[in-house]
Amino acid sequence: MYTVTCSLDKVGLIKRFKVVGQHIQSLPPKMAWVLCKHPLRRFWAGQTALASGNHLAVIIMLPIQENPNKTRCYLEDLLETYAIKKSWPIILGDLNFQFDKSDNVDVIKIQEVLTTYRLKQIVTVPTHNKNHILDWVITKNKEIIKDIQVTDKCVSDHFVIAFQLDIQKPPPKKGTVVTRSKDIDHAKLSIYLSSKVQEISIDSGCDKVEAFNTITTNIFDKHAPLKTRTVTDKPAAPWMTATIKEAKAERRRAERTWKASKLTLHSPYLPRFPPRKC
Incomplete structure (x- = not known):
């Protein structure tokens, strides 16, 4: 497993385990994220929300040497979890089915499942050194996926699939905050506050506290009035130390x-x- 480029917004990795039920461990902090483990038994899937609209990137990993019928059931169960949601996924992963063999019974059945959910597999060139299409890119809207490139990096029996997503980055959210000016004369403020507090001549404890709060609030409003500012919510930048x-x-x-x-x-x-x- 390796990184092709550092120009990535998000990285999602799914690891295959020999022991059923073993938890997925994350990479070191600020490096990448293992996003989730799918609740289906012996089936691993991670998802990450893309920066626009109702799109999700889902990376799937199928069990080793799994029965094709079970694999189809796993995939169908996964798709059912998104059928009731607004977000439809872009599914990426090694399905271990030779998509180029269109007459294969298992491929035909998988295609029928995808058709039921109005999904398409859009990789058309071999992704494996045995000259077969084993790694699939499945989506409902193929128009958002541009410039698919399959490259053999000579480090694995599987090739790298790279593509561009034609989605709009959402505008940053804006909010309102209330602040006070820090540019005040603390010495004068302290003297003025002390003189006003000494003027409180109320015996009742509750009334005295209320009077103190009122005086201090009025003094701060005079020397450091509240100001309303509009701020833009910026994305997290973990590299900004x-x-x-x-x-x-x-x-x-x-x-x-x-x-x-x-x-x-x-x-x-x-x-x-x-x-x-x-």
Whole structure:
């Protein structure tokens, strides 16, 4: 098992086990995700939501040397779980059926199952070194799958299947947050707050607490009024560590210093932090 490219949004891996019931273990954190184990006995399937619409990528792994009839039942049970959902999958995996043998009884039966759910297998060239189509790409809408390429990387008896998905990236979600300004004189705020609190002359404990809360709220509203901001929900970036954030902040400080002064004194910063291109 290997990676062809690092330009991946998500990676889903399914592993075949010799022991029935053994749990799927995930890869190291921030590397990839093993997404789920299908509840069907002796059948493994992982799914990941794509970044648009009602599409799912489902990677399946069939049991070793399984009876063809059982394999067809497993696949049909898997499809039934999606029949009642809005999300229809793009199914990827080694089904171990020679799709190029259209007269094969097992292939015909699998095709009938796919037809029932209005699905199609769209790989048309051999995916195995024995010149057969064993690895299938199954979808309901073949128009979203573009530029399918099957490549022999010479590291396995199976070939690599690569393709582009013609889907639109959804716009980022926006939300509203309420904040207070941090640019306040803490010394003056402390003195003003102390003087106002001392003016409280109520004996009842509950009333005194309520008066204290009212005074402090009014004071903060005066010195640091609430502000409403619209923020954009950004996708998670696990590679953005504290070290990288500090380096980017230092680069921006160096740029501002050099742009403001234009002095050769600040030129040593430039080799370390090249100006960004607009």
